[in-house]
Amino acid sequence: xxxxxxxxxxxxxxxxxxxxxxxxxxxxxxxxxxxxxxxxxxxxxxxxxxxxxxxxxxxxxxxxxxxxxxxxxxxxxxxxxxxxxxxxxxxxxxxxxxxxxxxxxxxxxxxxxxxxxxxxxxxxxxxxxxxxxxxxxxxxxxxxxxxxxxxxxxxxxxxxxxxxxxxxxxxxxxxxxxxxxxxxxxxxxxxxxxxxxxxxxxxxxxxxxxxxxxxxxxxxxxxxxxxxxxxxxxxxxxxxxxxxxxxxxxxxxxxxxxxxxxxxxxxxxxxxxxxxxxxxxxxxxxxxxxxxxxxxxxxxxxxxxxxxxxxxxxxxxxxxxxxxxxxxxxxxxxxxxxxxxxxxxxxxxxxxxxxxxxxxxxxxxxxxxxxxxxxxxxxxxxxxxxxxxxxxxxxxxxxxxxxxxxxxxxxxxxxxxxxxxxxxxxxxxxxxxxxxxxxxxxxxxxxxxxxxxxxxxxxxxxxxxxx
Numbered sequence: 001x002x003x004x005x006x007x008x009x010x011x012x013x014x015x016x017x018x019x020x021x022x023x024x025x026x027x028x029x030x031x032x033x034x035x036x037x038x039x040x041x042x043x044x045x046x047x048x049x050x051x052x053x054x055x056x057x058x059x060x061x062x063x064x065x066x067x068x069x070x071x072x073x074x075x076x077x078x079x080x081x082x083x084x085x086x087x088x089x090x091x092x093x094x095x096x097x098x099x100x101x102x103x104x105x106x107x108x109x110x111x112x113x114x115x116x117x118x119x120x121x122x123x124x125x126x127x128x129x130x131x132x133x134x135x136x137x138x139x140x141x142x143x144x145x146x147x148x149x150x151x152x153x154x155x156x157x158x159x160x161x162x163x164x165x166x167x168x169x170x171x172x173x174x175x176x177x178x179x180x181x182x183x184x185x186x187x188x189x190x191x192x193x194x195x196x197x198x199x200x201x202x203x204x205x206x207x208x209x210x211x212x213x214x215x216x217x218x219x220x221x222x223x224x225x226x227x228x229x230x231x232x233x234x235x236x237x238x239x240x241x242x243x244x245x246x247x248x249x250x251x252x253x254x255x256x257x258x259x260x261x262x263x264x265x266x267x268x269x270x271x272x273x274x275x276x277x278x279x280x281x282x283x284x285x286x287x288x289x290x291x292x293x294x295x296x297x298x299x300x301x302x303x304x305x306x307x308x309x310x311x312x313x314x315x316x317x318x319x320x321x322x323x324x325x326x327x328x329x330x331x332x333x334x335x336x337x338x339x340x341x342x343x344x345x346x347x348x349x350x351x352x353x354x355x356x357x358x359x360x361x362x363x364x365x366x367x368x369x370x371x372x373x374x375x376x377x378x379x380x381x382x383x384x385x386x387x388x389x390x391x392x393x394x395x396x397x398x399x400x401x402x403x404x405x406x407x408x409x410x411x412x413x414x415x416x417x418x419x420x421x422x423x424x425x426x427x428x429x430x431x432x433x434x435x436x437x438x439x440x441x442x443x444x445x446x447x448x449x450x451x452x453x454x455x456x457x458x459x460x461x462x463x464x465x466x467x
Contacts, residue, residue: 040061041076044059044061044077045080045083047443047447048080048081048084048085048443048447049088051084051447052088059444061439061443062439063439063440064436064437066437070411070412070417070437073439073442074442074455074457077439077443077455078446078455081446081447081450082200085197085200090193091108092197093201096123096201097124097125098124098125098126099122099126099155099158099159100126101124102124102155103124104120104121104122105120106119106121107119107121107190109187109189110189113185113186114175114184116174116175117175117186119171119172119174119187119190120151120171121170121171121172122154122158122168122169122170123168123169123170125165125167125168126163126165126166126168127164128165130203133205133208134202134203134205134208135165135166135204135205136163136165136208136210136233137169137198137205137210138158138163138166138167138168138210138211139168139169139191139194139210139212139221139224140169140170140217141171141173141211141212141216141217141218141220141221141224142170142172142216143214143215143216144176144215144216147176150172151170157214157308160309161308161313162312162313163313163315163316166316167203169198171190173187181219181220181335182213182216182217182219182220182221182224183223183224183335184335185335185336185337187220188227188334188335191228195450196450199450206231206453208233208319208320209231209233209320210232210234210236210312210315211225211232211236212236212237212311212312212315213237214240215238215240216240218238218239218240218241218259218261219237219240221236221237221240222235222241222242223242223247223334225237225251225257226247226251226330226332227247227332229252229253229254229255230342230343230449231320232255233255233315233318233319233320234256235252235255235257236257236312236315237258237259238259238260238261238306238308239262239305239306240259240261240270240274241259241261241268241273241274241277242273242277243390243391243393243394244276244277245332245391245394246332248330248332249284249292251328251329251342252281252292253284253288253291253292253327254291254320254321254324254343255293256293256294256295256315256317257292257293257294257296258294258314258315259278259297260295260296260297260299260306260311261297261298261306262298262299262302262303262305263299263301265302265303265304265306268388269385269392271298272392273392274296276392276393277296278296281294281296282294291326295314322343322413322451323411323414325366325414326362326363326364326365327344327361327363328361329342329343329345329361330358330359330377331347331358331359331360332358341448342361344363344408344409344411344414344454344456345363345406345407345408345409346406346407347359347405347406348407349403349404349405351403357377357399358376359374359375359376359377359401360375360377361406362374365414365415367415368415368416368420368421369422369424370408370421370423370424371424372408372423372424372426372462373425373427374401374406374425374464375398375401375426376398376399376401377396379396380394380396381393382394401426401467402465404465405461405462405463405464406461406464407459408459409441409458409459410457410458410460411455411456411458412457417434417457417458418434419434420433420434421434421435421460423462425464425467428467430460430462430467435458435459435460437457438458441456441457441459442455442456442457445459
């Protein structure tokens with residue numbers, strides 16, 4: 001159960017936020033050690049503005065919270081975040097209209113990430129009614145044919161899928177060629193900008209975000225599903241099939257995952273890789289019943305062209321749990337970039353030095369006991385395609401970490417903050433006691449995740465080098 005309705009725009013919520021700023025604990029400084037509420041608000045607003053401009057250092061403002069203040073503090077911080085985003089000088093999403101009208105615009109992606117990268121996109125809704133919690137958001141990635149044709153086909157297909165009421169973001173890949181993919185860093189920038197602006201708009205249900213695509217978009221959406229699983233309710237790549245090193249199945253523990261490929265689709269081993277993905281999800285689900293919901297299908301008699309219609313009706317059954325009690329995260333780099341956080345884990349220092357290994361985190365919460373295991377994982381290819389050298393199948397080896405730092409963010413949805421909490425890391429108890437809620441954790445987690453469901457009031461810092 002959420003602490004507050006993060007989509008509501010009510011007078012009560014606004015008054016709660018205003019009241020909290022007036023009554024919250026002091027920041028230090030000012031006359032008699034007190035900071036006026038307008039100064040507190042301005043400090044947070046300035047931090048958010050700087051963060052959006054690229055200064056991602058952590059907010060260090062003081063401000064312990066009573067448990068009774070958490071809900072209002074979350075509301076106040078989210079309001080400050082919304083205002084900073086509205087004031088940010090950047091290209092915004094266009095006004096939401098019917099998808100059938102084909103309303104489109106374009107974003108200029110940063111040249112330092114990809115030169116000459118302009119991303120056109122369709123943005124529109126389906127259905128006559130707005131769901132109470134906001135629209136589900138579907139992100140569709142098209143195939144690798146001529147991009148104008150593929151983009152137009154995507155609009156036609158998405159208008160016909162049975163998933164209304166819904167909102168669609170249908171981007172066109174900025175550039176074409178052998179080295180342009182949906183998972184590259186410039187496109188990561190676009191997806192995160194999309195989610196950030198969509199959540200701030202209040203039109204989108206943050207617990208019903210879906211990513212799917214066809215062919216090249218199938219490859220892309222499979223990688224994105226693993227990379228961004230903590231934002232997703234479900235994912236549905238089609239006519240694809242990535243080697244699992246590129247999209248670790250473990251990361252999809254808490255989402256619903258669909259992969260549909262023609263049984264005769266042997267181009268780039270799509271059918272074989274889809275079968276390997278099914279085997280891995282079956283194994284994980286058998287070991288963790290109910291944690292790896294999946295529907296992976298090799299469609300008999302079909303090649304690269306399949307029926308695309310079943311995927312979104314299957315995905316729309318599922319919504320995200322933003323507070324899972326068990327998290328598995330293999331922090332893999334995608335086009336040279338790592339995620340800084342996943343669900344309630346935030347990395348201050350990675351444990352792996354380079355891409356020869358990755359850091360693997362596994363967290364389990366049982367009441368007020370948290371068990372965290374952190375290891376390095378390395379891949380060895382045990383099956384390689386002789387024609388192109390594609391690595392198809394792997395063995396993994398794990399070893400202990402010797403360094404690294406992270407924050408384990410906490411909230412009332414995960415633990416009882418009024419009672420002692422025990423944190424064990426790699427079998428060693430590193431913390432036992434009450435955790436003090438603080439304003440800075442809500443601010444920092446808001447900036448890091450830009451997710452109204454993940455405004456964490458407490459955190460425990462872990463130094464893995466000291467274990």
